[in-house]
Each structure stands twice: as structure tokens, then as C-alpha cells.
Amino acid sequence: MNHLSDTAADTLRFATAGSVDDGKSTLVGRLLHDSKSVLADQLEAVAHASASRGQATPDLALLTDGLRAEREQGITIDVAYRYFATPRRRFILADTPGHVQYTRNMVTGASTAELTIILVDARHGVVEQTRRHTAIAALLRVPQIVLAVNKMDLVGYEESVFAKIAEEYTAYVKELGGPEVTVIPISALAGDNVVDTSAHMDWYGGPTVLEHLESVPVSHHLAPCAARxxxxxxxxxxxxxxxxxxxxxxxxxxxxxxxxxxxxxxxxxxxxxxxxxxxxxxxxxxxxxxxxxxxxxxxxxxxxxxxxxxxAGDAPPTTREVTATVCHVADQPLTTGQRVLLKHGTRTVKALVTDIASRLTLEDLSPYPHPGRLAANDIGQVHLRTAEPLPLDTYAHSRRTGSFILIDPADGTTLTAGMAGESFARPDPATDPAKDEEWDF
Known part of the structure; x- marks a missing residue:
């Protein structure tokens, strides 16, 4: 029996991500505009804001860059949520920032997404931020990725440019063991392959962005987990x-x-x-x-x-030893030996960072062992010891009950988003820095 309402069952949650100036907000604006999901007064406000900046035509990116600071700087800072619908499906969209210092917001936007659209500029191809966003989407186990190769108009709509980027990107995702990928060539500014099929790229026979969003399978059971x-x-x-x-x-x-x-x-x-x-x-x-x-x-x-x-017959293991992959989101670093609060579901317990086992090198996906600390936007593997036992699923088993956050006990700042792995065996007292003693939490 499906216990979700018809509305919820036919609602797709998706996020956008990409490097600065790759055109995420323009894509979203084009998607909203061409699917007739924008009210007249919203278009009027965008036209007025665009004219005040000396632009001859409405800047559709302003439909999502809603904060005044964003409009003044011409960048996306916060996650902008938008709700729209077509005759075939309802959508919840999270437009996430492209700047490296706001990568943490991409974690927020993608954590509940069933699909992520990652944009690349056709002139620049796959860059470090593309790899970072893809790694995060894979770690968050987002089931579907759409790579939108944007600004095809600026490379003469050349199929060879698109093919080279698609090949490089799909190879990278394969190394990650990541989600299913669909690659679409677009021009968000001109509207090519966003809602309407492009007349400039007859060599492409796949769906437009909206066609793919309307047809991709939706499942709110994000992992095969028992009831929780x-x-x-x-x-x-x-x-x-x-x-x-x-x-x-x-x-x-x-x-x-x-x-x-x-x-x-x-x-x-x-x-x-x-x-x-x-x-x-x-x-x-x-x-x-x-x-x-x-x-x-x-x-x-x-x-x-x-x-x-x-x-009763399908309970997660209860443990005080946690191994997890994390994305560090705070400006202050996370360090070995640091005392934190771990919030899992509705439970918050004291915890200790016993080891930062590795930091992910995005260029070649190799682990840098025992870095001692994670800086903002770093992805790594950590070992934690909690003051109280936790019933913790693995993240592979459940995106909801296998995730947690680490909090600074001094001021309540969110430090790190964590994805739990299997519990690790208790360290050898001869090598464990705790010397097998009880930590004073």
C-alpha cells in the first residue's frame, strides 16, 4: 500500500549545483519561465530589476536569486527553494550556490534530493568544483544526476565539445561508483533543450531537461530500510x-x-x-x-x-563507535581529539573525534591519510566515540537514519554533516591514543 498522498507520490525533489557563472540560476529561471510557472508580477519585478542594472532584456536568474545581497553581487549565496508544477508532475527545487565557500549549502540542498542537476560551462568543461559537487552528490546517494552542458551557443553548438565533456564526466562518476547519469547539451540563456527542443543541435536525440524531470522515476523510499x-x-x-x-x-x-x-x-x-x-x-x-x-x-x-x-526483527546495531564519511561545513576546522555534540534524528549525545582517518583528494579521488583536521568544504572519513550508545543505520541502508550532524557544544554551530558507515572494531589499546581508558565527556 502506498501511504504517500497522490501529490507527494508525484513530486520530484531536485537540486541544482555547479561552478560560479555556469548559469544555474539562469537555467532555473528559464525552466520556470518556459514552463509558464512564473506569475506576471514576478516577471514584472524581474524586468524592473534587470532594467535598473542596465540590461535590455529580463535576467531570468533573478527569479531565484531572491536575496538583496545576491542581486547586488550577481551571485547565488543561499539555497533558494522554488515550487512549481507541470501537467505531469510537481517539483520542489533547491538552487544551490556555486562559490567554493558556499559548498556547505549544496549539502543542504542535495541531502533530500532524488535528482541533482550539475551544470558545466561548455567552454571550461569539468573543473574542480564540478568534481566536488559530484562527489558530494554521490556520497549523499542522490539516485540521479543530470549533467547539463551549458552555454553550447558559445562553442558553436559543436557536438565534439559536448561529447568530450560527457566522456570525461561519466568516467569520473564511474570511478566514484556513483549514481545514474544523463548528459544534456543546453543553452539556458537561449532556451535550447531546457523546455523546448533545440533547433541548433539536431545531432542530439535525447530529452530536454524538463522532459527528463517529468519522466524520471520518483521514489520517496530513498533506501531499502525497514521502518524507523x-x-x-x-x-x-x-x-x-x-x-x-x-x-x-x-x-x-x-x-x-x-x-x-x-x-x-x-x-x-x-x-x-x-x-x-x-x-x-x-x-x-x-x-x-x-x-x-x-x-x-x-x-x-x-x-x-x-x-x-x-x-522487533529488523533493528539497527547500537554502538558507541562510529565510522563515517563527512563533509565539513564550518569555517572553524574539525580536529582529532575535539569534543562535539552528535545529533542523530531526535537524539543528541556527547562525542569525541578519535581520529580523522583521511581526507578525499578530489582530483584523483585518492585518500590523504590522517590529515589531523578538516577545513571548510573538506570531505573525509572520521572515527567518533559517543558518550551514549546510538542505534545507527549505515547511510547505504537509510539516508535518513544513517545521517547525523556534529555540533559545537560551545555555541551550537553546525560543524559537519555525517554519513555513517559500519561500526569499527574497538582499537588496540597499544595503538589507540585513548589507551583504552574512558573519556571524560
Missing amino acids: LPVQYVIRPQSPEHPDYRGYAGRIAEGTFRTGQQVRVLPSGRTTTITAIERLGTTVESAGALQSVTVLLSDDLDVARGDLIVP
């Missing part, structure tokens, strides 16, 4: 009508729960049975991913915010 419910709130009405009511509320991250199902509460490991599921004030027999529910259990267990309810 992070407990956000314990409901105790304390009313005469419901003296014994105790409900556990949260948003189902993965899978489906059903009344009568035997479940396990983690990290305690206690088992019980679901006696009722409530959604929007109504009792239902079952509920699935992305729905907010309250579940009632047959036993009076000690369940609190941060606990995870899972099927």
Missing part, C-alpha cells in the same frame, strides 16, 4: 478522560508501521507491541514514511525523546 520512528515527543494529557494515555509522537523516517506489530525501542532494546496508531486525530491501521503519527504501545516502557522505535 524517531520519538520526538511523549504525550501525556493528564486528563480525567484519558488517565492512562501515553503516546509517542514523531515523523516516520522509513518504512511502514502497523497496529499489532511487534517493535523494539532503542537504545534500551525492550520489545513491545503497537496497540494503536493515530494520525491527524484519527486512528489508522497503518502509517508510512514521512507521515507524522502518534503510536501507543502495549507495555508501560521508559520511552523518551531521542529513542527510536523499529520492527
Whole structure:
């Protein structure tokens, strides 16, 4: 049974990424304009802003560069979310920045995307930022990538230019073991192959960008994970009508729960049975991913915010040792021996960075071993030790319950976005810098 609404089931979440001035915002503006998803007053505002900058025609990039600072600088700074629809599908779009110092925002935009459009300038081809964005999309396990080779008008619409870029890029993605790739030659400024088929590139027989977006398969179950419910709130009405009511509320991250199902509460490991599921004030027999529910259990267990309810026969391992691939997003570096907070779902625990095992070199995808620190926008592998056990799926198993963030305990700054791997064995006391002692968290 599909527990998503018809609207949700036919909604594609996608992100755009690329280097500075590759034309992301222009592409999005063209997509919105040519698909007739822009209101008249929005077009009028864009035309006025363009005229004030001395431009003879409306700059469609301004449809997404909504912040005043962005318009003044002519760059994208923040992630700009846009919602639009065609007769075939609804879309949620995250237009992400191209500047290296804003790569962290690309992580935000792509973390829930089912498809990422990565732009390259046909004159420059695949550059370091292209590789960085592709590596992030692959690490985030975005299922589909569209490489949009933009500004084909500036290279005379030459097929050979497009073919060379497509070959280089697909080879890079293959090395990453990354997602499925579709390569499309476009001119966002002229509108070639964005919504309408280009008259200048009759050698290309594939879909336009919009045609591909409308036809690509959509699945909100982003990985083959069993049911997961992070407990956000314990409901105790304390009313005469419901003296014994105790409900556990949260948003189902993965899978489906059903009344009568035997479940396990983690990290305690206690088992019980679901006696009722409530959604929007109504009792239902079952509920699935992305729905907010309250579940009632047959036993009076000690369940609190941060606990995870899972099927009794398919529980993730509970561990204090975490190995993860991370993208560091803060200006301050992440260093070996640093004490942090780890937020996983609705649970936050103290943690220690016991080792920064490697940093990814984007040029050849080789690991640089034990760098000691990660700077802003670095991708690396880290080992962590938590003060309390965590029920942690691997990111390959679930993009939702296999991810976490590291937080600076001093000021609450988000430091790092993490994707959990398999738990690693406890280090040898002879080589472990902790000498197998208990850390003072």
C-alpha cells in the first residue's frame, strides 16, 4: 500500500549545483519561465530589476536569486527553494550556490534530493568544483544526476565539445561508483533543450531537461530500510478522560508501521507491541514514511525523546563507535581529539573525534591519510566515540537514519554533516591514543 498522498507520490525533489557563472540560476529561471510557472508580477519585478542594472532584456536568474545581497553581487549565496508544477508532475527545487565557500549549502540542498542537476560551462568543461559537487552528490546517494552542458551557443553548438565533456564526466562518476547519469547539451540563456527542443543541435536525440524531470522515476523510499520512528515527543494529557494515555509522537523516517506489530525501542532494546496508531486525530491501521503519527504501545516502557522505535526483527546495531564519511561545513576546522555534540534524528549525545582517518583528494579521488583536521568544504572519513550508545543505520541502508550532524557544544554551530558507515572494531589499546581508558565527556 502506498501511504504517500497522490501529490507527494508525484513530486520530484531536485537540486541544482555547479561552478560560479555556469548559469544555474539562469537555467532555473528559464525552466520556470518556459514552463509558464512564473506569475506576471514576478516577471514584472524581474524586468524592473534587470532594467535598473542596465540590461535590455529580463535576467531570468533573478527569479531565484531572491536575496538583496545576491542581486547586488550577481551571485547565488543561499539555497533558494522554488515550487512549481507541470501537467505531469510537481517539483520542489533547491538552487544551490556555486562559490567554493558556499559548498556547505549544496549539502543542504542535495541531502533530500532524488535528482541533482550539475551544470558545466561548455567552454571550461569539468573543473574542480564540478568534481566536488559530484562527489558530494554521490556520497549523499542522490539516485540521479543530470549533467547539463551549458552555454553550447558559445562553442558553436559543436557536438565534439559536448561529447568530450560527457566522456570525461561519466568516467569520473564511474570511478566514484556513483549514481545514474544523463548528459544534456543546453543553452539556458537561449532556451535550447531546457523546455523546448533545440533547433541548433539536431545531432542530439535525447530529452530536454524538463522532459527528463517529468519522466524520471520518483521514489520517496530513498533506501531499502525497514521502518524507523524517531520519538520526538511523549504525550501525556493528564486528563480525567484519558488517565492512562501515553503516546509517542514523531515523523516516520522509513518504512511502514502497523497496529499489532511487534517493535523494539532503542537504545534500551525492550520489545513491545503497537496497540494503536493515530494520525491527524484519527486512528489508522497503518502509517508510512514521512507521515507524522502518534503510536501507543502495549507495555508501560521508559520511552523518551531521542529513542527510536523499529520492527522487533529488523533493528539497527547500537554502538558507541562510529565510522563515517563527512563533509565539513564550518569555517572553524574539525580536529582529532575535539569534543562535539552528535545529533542523530531526535537524539543528541556527547562525542569525541578519535581520529580523522583521511581526507578525499578530489582530483584523483585518492585518500590523504590522517590529515589531523578538516577545513571548510573538506570531505573525509572520521572515527567518533559517543558518550551514549546510538542505534545507527549505515547511510547505504537509510539516508535518513544513517545521517547525523556534529555540533559545537560551545555555541551550537553546525560543524559537519555525517554519513555513517559500519561500526569499527574497538582499537588496540597499544595503538589507540585513548589507551583504552574512558573519556571524560
